[in-house]
Amino acid sequence: MGSTGVFLVLVLGLAALVAVAVIIRRFRAAHARALETVASGSQVAHLSCGPVEYADVGEGPVLLSIHGAGGGFDHGLSFAADLMGDGFRVIAPSRFGYLRTGVPDTADAPDGGVAAQADAHAALLDHLGLGPVLVMGLSAGARSAAALAVRHPHKVRALVLLVPALDAPHSPVAVDPTGGSRMVFAVVQAGGDFFWWMIKALGPAMLIRFVGVRPALLDQAGEGERARVMGIAASVAPVSVRAAGIRLDSACPPPMLPLERITVPTLIVSARDDLFNTLPAAEVAAARIPGARLVVYDTGGHLLVGRAGETRAIVRAFLAEAGL
Numbered sequence: 001m002g003s004t005g006v007f008l009v010l011v012l013g014l015a016a017l018v019a020v021a022v023i024i025r026r027f028r029a030a031h032a033r034a035l036e037t038v039a040s041g042s043q044v045a046h047l048s049c050g051p052v053e054y055a056d057v058g059e060g061p062v063l064l065s066i067h068g069a070g071g072g073f074d075h076g077l078s079f080a081a082d083l084m085g086d087g088f089r090v091i092a093p094s095r096f097g098y099l100r101t102g103v104p105d106t107a108d109a110p111d112g113g114v115a116a117q118a119d120a121h122a123a124l125l126d127h128l129g130l131g132p133v134l135v136m137g138l139s140a141g142a143r144s145a146a147a148l149a150v151r152h153p154h155k156v157r158a159l160v161l162l163v164p165a166l167d168a169p170h171s172p173v174a175v176d177p178t179g180g181s182r183m184v185f186a187v188v189q190a191g192g193d194f195f196w197w198m199i200k201a202l203g204p205a206m207l208i209r210f211v212g213v214r215p216a217l218l219d220q221a222g223e224g225e226r227a228r229v230m231g232i233a234a235s236v237a238p239v240s241v242r243a244a245g246i247r248l249d250s251a252c253p254p255p256m257l258p259l260e261r262i263t264v265p266t267l268i269v270s271a272r273d274d275l276f277n278t279l280p281a282a283e284v285a286a287a288r289i290p291g292a293r294l295v296v297y298d299t300g301g302h303l304l305v306g307r308a309g310e311t312r313a314i315v316r317a318f319l320a321e322a323g324l
Contacts, residue, residue: 212302
């Protein structure tokens with residue numbers, strides 16, 4: 001190899017090193033911002049089941065906002081604001097394995113710890129001197145929300161289940177089966193912060209499908225909705241402090257809860273094009289919960305894209321009809 005070839009190799013090698021250094025610096029900055037975001041705005045209650053992180057924000061009727069898979073107290077706050085509206089005092093716990101909430105031994109159960117998580121919700125309300133309250137459960141959070149209404153009915157005034165990841169034996173809830181979604185799921189289960197960041201930067205369409213939304217639907221949405229969905233996908237970071245909860249949520253199928261024992265007013269919302277296939281579970285729950293109201297959108301995906309305002313209006317009408 002001549003001197004020109006050696007020089008070219010050196011230049012290319014140096015350029016590669018610089019590129020790697022830039023990538024690492026950008027990842028570290030993004031990771032630090034993500035950690036900073038979840039390091040404030042919450043507190044920890046030391047309960048009999050262990051530490052439970054929660055946020056307590058706002059004034060008005062108390063809303064217990066229970067987040068879905070990949071979430072934490074921050075997701076509980078943001079989804080309450082997006083889909084329930086303002087005017088509530090929002091109590092948003094981080095479920096088992098998310099952020100600063102531990103995974104107690106009672107979570108190692110055939111139901112994936114759903115009953116124990118419901119008991120933890122009740123214990124948190126006792127700790128705060130609250131109850132009965134309005135309860136919202138989103139996606140996988142609908143499991144412990146419904147279990148709370150079954151196990152501690154005196155703690156629940158009304159129940160709102162949004163895109164609920166509940167039991168539907170004939171057509172179960174599942175992660176989008178495409179290869180990209182499976183890869184992203186493996187990354188979040190492993191708590192791979194760097195790989196999550198790279199996917200977000202290089203393959204945003206995979207993240208959109210992973211959160212249960214068809215990219216074509218998002219392409220048709222307004223700028224505000226696109227920003228909301230991408231913000232939700234980004235807020236799964238840092239996945240390393242949510243991975244234990246994600247693994248717990250996915251370790252067992254949704255439990256077969258005795259939903260017919262729920263006696264409080266119940267609203268259930270889903271969408272036909274939800275890539276997590278929550279509609280069959282929503283239909284089963286609506287058939288089993290006495291007097292439950294079911295609202296089904298033709299489009300919206302798992303994050304109810306373009307349906308936030310409509311959902312808020314439906315929730316307000318439901319509460320008004322229930323005298324709440």
